Amino acid sequence: MVDIPYEGIEGIPPAEVPDVELYHPRSWWTRYVFSQDAKVIAIQYSLTATAIGLVALVLSWLMRLQLGFPGTFSFIDANQYLQFITMHGMIMVIYLLTALFLGGFGNYLIPLMVGARDMVFPYVNMLSYWVYLLAVLVLASTFFVPGGPTGAGWTLYPPQAILSGTPGQDWGIILMMSSLILFIIGFTMGGLNYVVTVLQARTRGMTLMRLPLTVWGIFTATVMALLAFPALFVASVMLLLDRLLGTSFFMPSLVEMGQLSKYGGGSPLLFQHLFWFFGHPEVYIVALPAFGIVSDLISTHARKNIFGYRMMVWAIVAIGALSFIVWAHHMYVSGMFPQFGYFFATTTLIIAIPTAIKVYNWVLTLWRGDIHLTVPMLFALGFIITFVNGGLTGLFLGNVVVDVPLSDTMFVVAHFHMVMGVAPIMVVLGAIYHWYPKVTGRMLNEAMGKFHFWVTFLGAYLIFFPMHYLGLLGVPRRYFELGDATFIPSSAHSLNAFISVVALTVGFSQMVFLFNLAWSLFKGEASGGNPWRATTLEWQTPETPPGHGNWGKDLPVVYRWAYDYSVPGAAEDFIPQNQPPRARKLIQGAAS
Amino acid sequence: MAVALILLLVAIGSVLFHIYSPWWWTPIATNWAYIDHTINITFWITGFVFVAVIAFMAYCVFRFHHKEGRRADYNPENKRLEWWLSVGTGVGVAAMLAPGLVVWHQFVTVPADATEVEVMGQQWQWSFRLPGKDGRLGTSDVRNIAADNPMGLNHDDAHAQDDVVIENGDLHLQVGKPVKVLLRSVDVLHDFYVPEFRAKMDMVPGMVTYFWMTPIRTGTFDVLCAELCGAAHYQMRAKVIVDEEREYHAWLEQQKTFAELSPAKAIVKATYQSGGK
Numbered sequence: 010m011v012d013i014p015y016e017g018i019e020g021i022p023p024a025e026v027p028d029v030e031l032y033h034p035r036s037w038w039t040r041y042v043f044s045q046d047a048k049v050i051a052i053q054y055s056l057t058a059t060a061i062g063l064v065a066l067v068l069s070w071l072m073r074l075q076l077g078f079p080g081t082f083s084f085i086d087a088n089q090y091l092q093f094i095t096m097h098g099m100i101m102v103i104y105l106l107t108a109l110f111l112g113g114f115g116n117y118l119i120p121l122m123v124g125a126r127d128m129v130f131p132y133v134n135m136l137s138y139w140v141y142l143l144a145v146l147v148l149a150s151t152f153f154v155p156g157g158p159t160g161a162g163w164t165l166y167p168p169q170a171i172l173s174g175t176p177g178q179d180w181g182i183i184l185m186m187s188s189l190i191l192f193i194i195g196f197t198m199g200g201l202n203y204v205v206t207v208l209q210a211r212t213r214g215m216t217l218m219r220l221p222l223t224v225w226g227i228f229t230a231t232v233m234a235l236l237a238f239p240a241l242f243v244a245s246v247m248l249l250l251d252r253l254l255g256t257s258f259f260m261p262s263l264v265e266m267g268q269l270s271k272y273g274g275g276s277p278l279l280f281q282h283l284f285w286f287f288g289h290p291e292v293y294i295v296a297l298p299a300f301g302i303v304s305d306l307i308s309t310h311a312r313k314n315i316f317g318y319r320m321m322v323w324a325i326v327a328i329g330a331l332s333f334i335v336w337a338h339h340m341y342v343s344g345m346f347p348q349f350g351y352f353f354a355t356t357t358l359i360i361a362i363p364t365a366i367k368v369y370n371w372v373l374t375l376w377r378g379d380i381h382l383t384v385p386m387l388f389a390l391g392f393i394i395t396f397v398n399g400g401l402t403g404l405f406l407g408n409v410v411v412d413v414p415l416s417d418t419m420f421v422v423a424h425f426h427m428v429m430g431v432a433p434i435m436v437v438l439g440a441i442y443h444w445y446p447k448v449t450g451r452m453l454n455e456a457m458g459k460f461h462f463w464v465t466f467l468g469a470y471l472i473f474f475p476m477h478y479l480g481l482l483g484v485p486r487r488y489f490e491l492g493d494a495t496f497i498p499s500s501a502h503s504l505n506a507f508i509s510v511v512a513l514t515v516g517f518s519q520m521v522f523l524f525n526l527a528w529s530l531f532k533g534e535a536s537g538g539n540p541w542r543a544t545t546l547e548w549q550t551p552e553t554p555p556g557h558g559n560w561g562k563d564l565p566v567v568y569r570w571a572y573d574y575s576v577p578g579a580a581e582d583f584i585p586q587n588q589p590p591r592a593r594k595l596i597q598g599a600a601s
Numbered sequence: 602m603a604v605a606l607i608l609l610l611v612a613i614g615s616v617l618f619h620i621y622s623p624w625w626w627t628p629i630a631t632n633w634a635y636i637d638h639t640i641n642i643t644f645w646i647t648g649f650v651f652v653a654v655i656a657f658m659a660y661c662v663f664r665f666h667h668k669e670g671r672r673a674d675y676n677p678e679n680k681r682l683e684w685w686l687s688v689g690t691g692v693g694v695a696a697m698l699a700p701g702l703v704v705w706h707q708f709v710t711v712p713a714d715a716t717e718v719e720v721m722g723q724q725w726q727w728s729f730r731l732p733g734k735d736g737r738l739g740t741s742d743v744r745n746i747a748a749d750n751p752m753g754l755n756h757d758d759a760h761a762q763d764d765v766v767i768e769n770g771d772l773h774l775q776v777g778k779p780v781k782v783l784l785r786s787v788d789v790l791h792d793f794y795v796p797e798f799r800a801k802m803d804m805v806p807g808m809v810t811y812f813w814m815t816p817i818r819t820g821t822f823d824v825l826c827a828e829l830c831g832a833a834h835y836q837m838r839a840k841v842i843v844d845e846e847r848e849y850h851a852w853l854e855q856q857k858t859f860a861e862l863s864p865a866k867a868i869v870k871a872t873y874q875s876g877g878k
Contacts, residue, residue: 174833354705355702408698414640
C-alpha cells in the first residue's frame with residue numbers, strides 16, 4: 010500500500026537549478042512600493058483585494074437590508090439595488106477571490122514552496138500588480154460617475170447591459186468593461202509568471218509529484234485562468250464595441266424604450282457562451298487553490314500525510330480539464346439548442362466524481378490523525394461542511410431538468426454562495442491564520458480567532474442553508490421587492506428578515522478579524538520560524554519573515570514529498586522536505 | 602467533545618430543517634411532476650452523502666483529536682478503498698443523472714397535439730397571442746412594431762389576421778390540453794416563469810424559444826420574470842388562469858383578433874414605414 014518513497018533515497022535530479030541574479034532594491038520606494046519581490050507584491054495584492062472586498066461586503070449589507078426589510082430604507086431604490094448586486098458579485102468573484110488566491114497566495118507561496126528565490130519575471134510581476142490596482146480603481150470609480158455603476162447583474166448579459174432600461178448604462182458599463190480588460194491584462198502578466206516559476210524554478214529534488222497540493226491547486230488554476238480569461242476578454246471588447254461604436258456582435262434587431270434601435274443581426278446567446286466559457290472555469294479557478302490549500306492545512310494540523318496524494322493531484326488536473334466542457338450548464342434555460350442539455354448534464358455530473366474523491370481524501374486524512382483543533386483546522390473543517398453542502402446542491406442544478414424549476418431562484422444564489430463564496434472564504438481565512446506567522450513573525454490571537462471562526466461558520470451556514478428553501482418555494486433572485494405573489498407566504502418574508510440579521514452579524518464579526526490582524530502585528534506572540542511544525546519549504550527559511558531572495562546563500566535541496574508527518578520510527582512527528590535521509594537515520598539511531 | 606458535537610448538530614439540524622421546513626415547492630399545476638420526483642431522488646442521495654461525510658468527520662474529530670502522546674498513523678494511500686469510493690460515487694451520480702436525462706427527453710419532446718401559445722416579453726410587461734380559427738400563428742418582426750401593433754405582427758401574413766392578441770391582459774389556458782408555449786422578446790432577455798408550472802425558459806430577442814406542458818388543475822397563477830431585464834424587472838407581472846373547457850371558450854370569445862384591433866389605414870401606414878426603411 011505504501012508506495013510513495015518517504016525515505017527520499019531516490020529522485021535528486023543531477024542537473025542543478027542555476028541560482029538566479031536577483032534585482033536588489035536600492036531605495037524605500039523600490040523596496041516597499043514599486044517592489045519586484047513576490048512577497049511584497051503578494052501583500053500588495055492581498056491588501057488591495059481585501060479593501061475592495063470590504064466594499065463588496067458593505068454592498069451585501071445594503072442588499073440584505075432591502076431584502077429583509079423591504080420599504081424600510083428609503084435610501085435604497087430599485088436601480089441602486091441592481092447596482093449593489095452587480096458590484097457585489099463582480100468584486101467578490103474576480104477582484105477579491107481570484108486576485109487573492111492567485112495574486113496574493115500565489116505570489117507569496119509559490120516561490121517559497123518550490124524553493125525559488127523569487128518569481129521568474131519579477132518586473133512583469135510588479136507590473137501585474139499595478140495594472141490590477143488600476144483595474145480596481147477604474148471599477149471603484151464607477152460609484153462616482155454620472156449614472157453610477159452598472160446594474161446589469163454580474164453576468165452583464167446583453168442586450169440589457171448596454172440599453173437604457175438598465176442603471177449605469179452611461180459610464181458604468183463602459184468602465185466595467187474597461188476594468189475587466191485591465192484586470193485580465195494584469196492577471197495574464199502574473200499568471201504567466203506563476204506557471205513558468207512552477208515549471209522552471211523548482212529547486213533541486215522538487216519533482217512535480219513532491220509539490221505541496223497548495224502549489225498544484227494554484228498552478229492548475231492559473232493555467233485554467235490563462236485559457237479561460239481570453240473568452241471574457243473578447244466578450245468585454247465586443248460588448249464595448251457594441252456599446253460605443255454601434256456594432257451588433259450581441260445585439261439583434263430590438264426595440265429600445267419604444268423605438269426601433271440601430272442594432273441588428275447579433276446574438277445575445279453568443280455572449281452567454283463566451284461569458285460562461287470563462288465563467289465556469291472561473292468557479293474552479295477559485296476552488297482549486299482552495300482545494301490545494303485546505304489539503305495542506307488538514308495534513309499539517311492533523312499531523313498526518315494527506316491521504317491519496319497522487320489521486321489528489323490527478324483529481325485537481327481532471328477537474329481543471331473537465332471544467333472547460335461544462336459551461337452551458339449555466340444556460341439550460343437560456344433558449345440554446347435543447348439537445349445540448351444531455352451533453353452538459355452528463356459532463357457536469359461526471360465532475361462530481363473527482364470532486365467527491367477530494368472530499369473523501371480530506372476526511373480520510375483525519376482518520377487516525379492527531380487532530381489539533383487550531384484555528385486553521387477549524388476553518389478547514391468548516392470548509393469541508395460548506396463545500397460538501399454546496400457541491401451536493403450543484404448536483405441539483407447540473408442535472409438539466411432539475412435545473413429548470415430552480416434556475417434564477419434563490420436556490421441558485423444559496424448554492425453558489427455556499428460553494429464558491431463561503432467555502433473558499435473559509436479556506437482564505439484558515440490560510441491567513443496559518444501563514445500569518447510566516448509573513449509577520451507573530452501568531453494571530455487564538456481566542457479572537459476561535460470567536461471569529463464560530464460566528465463566521467455557523468452564521469454563514471444559517472444564512473445560506475435556509476435560503477435554498479426559498480428557492481425551492483420559487484422565490485426569484487435579483488428582485489428588489491417580492492411584491493404581491495400568492496405563492497409566497499408571509500413566513501418567507503420572516504425568513505428573509507432572519508437571514509438579514511444573521512448576515513449583518515457575520516459581517517460585523519469580520520471586524521474582529523481585521524482588529525486581530527492589526528493587533529497581532531504588534532502584540533502577537535512571537536512565532537518562530539515553524540510554529541505549526543510543518544514540512545513544506547516555506548517554513549524552513551533561514552529568516553522569518555523570509556528575507557529578500559528567500560533563502561540564505563544556498564537554495565534548499567528537497568529529499569522527500571511534502572507530507573512526511575508522523576513517519577513511523579522518526580523522532581519528531583514531521584520531517585521537513587529539505588531534511589536529508591542521512592540526518593533522519595541519525596535521529597532514528599539516537600531514538601533507539 | 603464540543604467541536605465534534607457541533608459538527609454533528611449541523612448535519613442533524615440540516616436534516617431536521619429539511620423535514621420540518623414550511624418552505625417547500627408550490628403545489629404543481631402541470632404534468633411536470635417528473636421533475637419533482639427527480640428532485641426528490643436527488644435529495645435522498647445527496648442527503649445521505651451529506652450526513653455520512655459530516656458524521657464521519659465529526660467522529661474523526663471526536664476520536665482522534667489531539668491528546669498528549671497521540672501519534673497519527675502513516676498511511677499514504679489505499680488503492681482499493683479509493684477505487685471503491687470512486688465507483689460508489691459513480692453509481693450515485695448515475696442514479697441521479699439517468700432519470701434526469703429521461704425526463705429531459707420528455708421535456709424537449711413536444712407532443713404533436715400541443716396547441717401553440719405565444720408569450721411576448723418587453724420592458725416591463727407581458728403580451729400573449731393565440732392562433733385564431735386557422736390554428737396557426739402569423740409571422741412577426743420587431744420592425745413592424747407600432748402603437749397599434751405592439752406585438753409586431755406581419756400585416757401581409759393572412760395567418761396573423763385572426764390571431765388573438767392580448768396586451769396587458771391575463772392569459773387563459775385550458776386544463777388538460779398540452780400547450781407549446783412559444784417565447785419571444787422585443788428588447789432584452791426575459792423569462793416566462795410560473796412557479797407552479799415548474800417549466801420555464803428565457804425569452805431572447807431575435808429568437809423564438811419554447812417549452813411545453815399540460816396544465817392539470819384549474820386556478821390563477823402569478824407570472825414573474827425570472828431573467829434580469831432592467832430597472833423594473835421585479836414589477837413585470839401578469840396572471841395565467843387555467844380554466845375548464847367551457848370557461849376557457851367563454852373567455853376566448855371575448856378576445857379581439859389582430860384584424861379587429863388594427864384599422865385598415867394602419868396597415869397602409871405600416872407598409873409605408875417598412876417600405877421607407
